[in-house]
Amino acid sequence: MKVRERTEENEYQMLSSLAAKSRDATRERPEEDCEFRTRFQRDRDRIIHSKAFRRLKHKTQVYIISGDHYRTRMTHSLEVSQIGRTIARSLRLNEDLTEAIALGHDVGHTAFGHAGEAVLDRLTGHFAHNEQSLRVVKYLEKGGKGLNLTKETMDGILNHSGKGKPITMEGKIIHWADRIAYLCHDYDDSMRADILKPDDLPRIVIEKIGTDTSKMITAMVSDMIRSSEKAGDITFSREMTEAMGTFREFMFNSIYHSERLAKERGQAVFVIEQLFKYFMDNPDKMPHEFQARQDQWGLEQTVVDYVAGITDSYAVQLFNDIFMPPVGVMVK
Numbered sequence: 074m075k076v077r078e079r080t081e082e083n084e085y086q087m088l089s090s091l092a093a094k095s096r097d098a099t100r101e102r103p104e105e106d107c108e109f110r111t112r113f114q115r116d117r118d119r120i121i122h123s124k125a126f127r128r129l130k131h132k133t134q135v136y137i138i139s140g141d142h143y144r145t146r147m148t149h150s151l152e153v154s155q156i157g158r159t160i161a162r163s164l165r166l167n168e169d170l171t172e173a174i175a176l177g178h179d180v181g182h183t184a185f186g187h188a189g190e191a192v193l194d195r196l197t198g199h200f201a202h203n204e205q206s207l208r209v210v211k212y213l214e215k216g217g218k219g220l221n222l223t224k225e226t227m228d229g230i231l232n233h234s235g236k237g238k239p240i241t242m243e244g245k246i247i248h249w250a251d252r253i254a255y256l257c258h259d260y261d262d263s264m265r266a267d268i269l270k271p272d273d274l275p276r277i278v279i280e281k282i283g284t285d286t287s288k289m290i291t292a293m294v295s296d297m298i299r300s301s302e303k304a305g306d307i308t309f310s311r312e313m314t315e316a317m318g319t320f321r322e323f324m325f326n327s328i329y330h331s332e333r334l335a336k337e338r339g340q341a342v343f344v345i346e347q348l349f350k351y352f353m354d355n356p357d358k359m360p361h362e363f364q365a366r367q368d369q370w371g372l373e374q375t376v377v378d379y380v381a382g383i384t385d386s387y388a389v390q391l392f393n394d395i396f397m398p399p400v401g402v403m404v405k
Contacts, residue, residue: 076109084111089165091305093241098170098223113169116226120173123220125180125209126150131384133186133341135259135328143262146179152258153178156294157250161243163298170243173222174229178247181205184385185341187329192342196349197377205381207231213378217366245307253293256320261286263328275323281316293317344392345380351395352376358395 074082081096088094095111107115120126129147144152154175161171182202183189193200207230211219229244231237239245263269271284283289296313309317328334352359353376356367363379370378383391 077107077111080111084167087165088167089242091164091242092166093170093225093243095167095169098225100221100223102221104221111169112223113167113173113226116220116222117169117173117176119220119222120177120180120210123180123210123214125214125382126176128382128384129179129182131386132182132184133385134255135186135262135334143265144258146182149254149258150176150179152254153247153250156253156290157243157246159294160246160250160297160301164242164246164301166242166246170225170229170241171246173226174233174244174247175250177210177222177226177230178203178206178233178251180230181207181209181381183345183381184383184388185338185345188338188341189345189381192345193349193377193381196346197373200377200381201235202381203231203234205377208378209382213382216362242307249297249307249309252317252321253290256317256324257286257289257293259324259328260289268331268333269327273327275319277316278320278323281312282320344388347396348383348388348391349376349380352379 081094084092084094084096093113095113098112100112106112110118126147129150130145132146134144134146134149154172157171157175158168160166161168179202181204183193183205190200190202207227210222210230211227214220225241225244228240229247232239232244233247233251239248260269260274264271271279274284282292293309293313296309297307300308300310300313353372356364356372356376359376359379363375366378367375
């Protein structure tokens with residue numbers, strides 16, 4: 074028996090009947106299985122080794138180039154993975170699938186966080202980072218071949234946000250683990266930036282979730298595990314659902330849409346908007362691999378794919394190279 078086959082057999086013996094089983098996973102393009110890794114493990118590895126995942130280390134979570142200790146999209150994805158795996162293990166669900174979805178859920182996110190997402194949505198009429206993440210893994214990676222991930226992983230990536238519902242319990246975990254991570258860690262970064270203090274939190278959040286980041290994660294994760302065990306589905310208690318809803322509304326009002334960060338958001342929007350318009354007018358200035366895709370995807374989608382993929386720092390560099398004069402030091 075191969076190592077992979079032993080792992081697949083162990084899944085049937087040890088995991089919940091509600092767990093996704095790697096042996097049953099399917100890909101759009103059939104391929105020979107690995108001797109050692111299950112299909113979900115291979116999904117995880119392909120995502121980690123992708124260019125899109127590497128770029129996440131230079132993409133903003135909330136605070137644009139604010140210092141060494143603020144979250145990026147990559148650290149956020151790793152934190153979602155850790156939270157998701159804890160929940161999956163406790164509920165005897167598939168950790169490998171949970172991890173793959175978590176690591177891939179934001180690979181299509183724009184530079185400059187949701188400011189970049191919002192401006193592309195306005196310019197094109199529709200842009201959503203969850204849908205772009207699916208495009209990245211399905212079509213854009215590996216020179217346009219895509220990663221050929223399992224349908225379970227791709228479904229979890231697509232439906233971690235938006236109106237769709239994940240088809241697996243593992244996908245449902247990441248839908249909520251993503252929220253747990255960004256609420257707690259964006260709150261933590263906000264305190265580091267001296268924008269929020271623990272006493273600023275709504276009373277129900279302080280009472281039901283807490284004020285210490287680590288304990289807040291523990292409170293929400295513990296509630297999910299206990300509630301999900303009872304319900305046979307991924308859920309929270311009524312009290313925690315109410316507290317998390319209040320927490321999320323508070324963070325949107327106090328941070329994500331706050332006047333304190335309006336200047337940075339405006340600058341980010343301006344950069345992305347100007348780059349988008351420039352490449353729409355000058356598609357020959359995009360890298361050759363993107364120029365070659367115009368016949369397949371059309372000009373606008375190709376420009377979206379390029380602009381959505383660049384990092385914060387590269388966006389600024391491109392903007393300077395294109396629009397700023399090469400002013401140097403004058404020598405007498």
